[in-house]
Amino acid sequence: MDGDIAPLKEIVDLLDAYGAHLIVDEAHATGVFGQNGRGLVNEMGLENRVFARLHTFSKALASNGAALVGPKILKEYLINYARPLIYSTFTSFNNLASVKSAYEMLIAGETTELVEKVHGLIHYFRSNINVPDHMLLPSTSPIQGIVMDGNAKVNALSQRLIQAGLNVKPIRFPTVPKGKERVRICLHSHNTQEQVQQLIEIVQTWFRENGIELLENNLYNSNSSNSTESIQDSRASHSNATKVSVPVTLQVVPIEDVAEVSRSSTPASALSVSALSAISQQPTRAKL
């Protein structure tokens, strides 16, 4: 929701101490973080310490569905007990083709430039917006948020942005706690720096009109800000983690196999393709 990043290393250390397992939802990290978009667990080099990872196809991959990456016992459990899997229609062929195309782009490194661009826009946004520290969510991801007090304020700012052609939505109480309402900004690789600058100017103009004080220096420029340090630390740890070489194999099911699965009436084989073969440390081919 907030684009913030879970302290996964600390979490897995804690879980080890209690013999517990971790499932990581990589919905917003897939395609954006990690080597060739493998996600945050990959970026942090924690593949062998996380029980399962959920990679949705609905965000950066612009499709539908998801792959759940985990041990064989999890696959068997889901095949036998996950009612929505057993009793729902399998995803369409054209959706699988779209997912396959996205994976091909990821594997070929064709998304690297887009990922770099979106991270550049994130940096530009955070470096240039002068809203007070406590009102800007501490996020280094494409999701950015400006927190305000009350539904009326977030509705009004969002309306102003929408009128200017920027699709920024309010997140209101009761979705978030009272007093923590926010406008939620999703930066995309197709956005331009001019659009981000326009966004900043509209937000800052609206702040001035409504008597909300702006900072003289933004978060990145202010040496005294604690949250600045944590943001920079977090980015630094990301780029260090990216250098960790982890033997993860991306495997895409050949399109003819996908077609075969689409015709199959066995949801279990659908799962084994879409959920366990798409990305796996030990790729599993579907038994069709």
Ligand SMILES: Cc1ncc(COP(=O)(O)O)c(C=O)c1O
């Ligand atoms: C963190 C997170 N996990 C999972 C999902 C679900 O993804 P999907 O829309 O593909 O079901 C979302 C959707 O917004 C999400 O934000």
